[in-house]
Amino acid sequence: MFGQGLIKGLQITWGRLLDKKHTVKYPYEKIEMFPRFHGRFELDVEKCIACGLCANACPNKVIEMEKEKVDKKQFLTKYVMRIEYCLFCGLCVESCNKDALKFTNVLDMNQYRRSWVRLSLVDRPAPEAAEEAPKEETPAKTVKVEAAAGQAPVKEG
């Protein structure tokens, strides 16, 4: 009989009328991302030895880093990711031997301006010399603050 298929189709849609919701009201409600989710990057400066493997692994030259030699050790002074070119492929995170570079599950990285998109994970001066400063202590603290400032997005809707 002609029309049987139409009726069957309507039955399906009507059957779904009182179905459970499959969506969430996004900005107000958020679902938890999976542990492996490729979200915003996070750099543990304590672990980072500024080897530059991540910058080399990147297919798009997203990572810009600057380092200085302090006490025969490489000291990371700047670590900026040009997120606007990032493919979120994870090759940089995979290449990190020290587990310093990681993905977080933060997904809202949208900004109002293109220049705000750039992710500055480290921006700090190198410590003067070894004789003063009881090593690491002070720079590490400033780094935390700076890094936090770099990570937090400008408040947006």
Add this chain to the structure above:
Amino acid sequence: MKTQTYSLNLGPQHPSTHGVFRIILELDGETVVKATPVPGYLHRGIEKLAEARTYTQVIPYTDRMDYLAGMLMNWGYVQAVEKLMGIEVPERAEYIRVIVGELSRIASHMIATGAYGGDIGALTAFTYTFRDREYCIDLLEMVSGSRMTFSYFRVGGVADDLPGEFYPAARKFLADLPGMCDEYDGLITGNEIFQARTKHVGVITPEMGINYSLSGPTLRGSGVNYDLRKVRPYSVYDRLNFEVPLGKNGDCFDRFRIRIEEMRQCGKIIQQALDQIPEGSIQAKVPKVIKPPVGDAYAEVESSKGVYGCYLVSDGSPKPYRVHFRRPSFINLGYLAKLCEGWKIADVIAILGSIDIVLGEVDC
């Protein structure tokens, strides 16, 4: 009365062209006299970009060809590199590849099914397939961390092992899959209006399909039994038991229908792969800097759109000398101009949708 033909520009900005694709139609009233496809609006030069990147760094770019089935695009490329270097992939990695590849195929076919319903005018179908696709993509996100451009494959294996929570979630999805397919069949396939619009429209004869080098569901809709997974089994497909759905008439309806059938078969394949998956390594021993010997290699896989191949030429350096991708969407599109002739303008949309192109792949 003397009439004359006129030309109409369909696309590039038109939802039913599935992206940025343009067809210049020469019409006599509503009947197509001549159709000239104009691809190229999404060309990014991936093949050229690959020449400036190392072998591993090319992987994220392959994702961006057929972005609806990114895993399968990865697969073809890494298989070519492995062939060039003679790498033996561990068994577990092969099974993982089959699982994620088939999940990707399901996701891609769900889009094809829903979008085709939308093309014909049954937009409800679109919402149903997209709802289910999200659950499929959830599984892939669990594994790879991304929802569309996965970059999950590596030369010699895969990036990471399957997480523990994947197995129950995958089994639940597979249990739901036949029900989902039944729903699409009830909603779209059985719909008389849909059938009237698609049956006996845009018929591809088996001979023409072979002559134009079509592949995938577009060719199998004409009844030609050609599926790489069966014809030349790669990976572990020879150990998995599944059927290749075939069409009879080679019309739009058959091409559409066998995609839903293929989804059911994909479910079967994943089920078997999950049962058979052995323990072990997921990554073969591959040098840190991938430097294949001088030479070339061609490898192909059955992607959701057809036979996807990758041709690699190595000059012994860490970067490929030349990469070429055989993109099934592009080659399937070659027959479009001939196929549209003589049909009404509304049928052009039905025909184009039934080929299931992805512009990222067509233009590459």
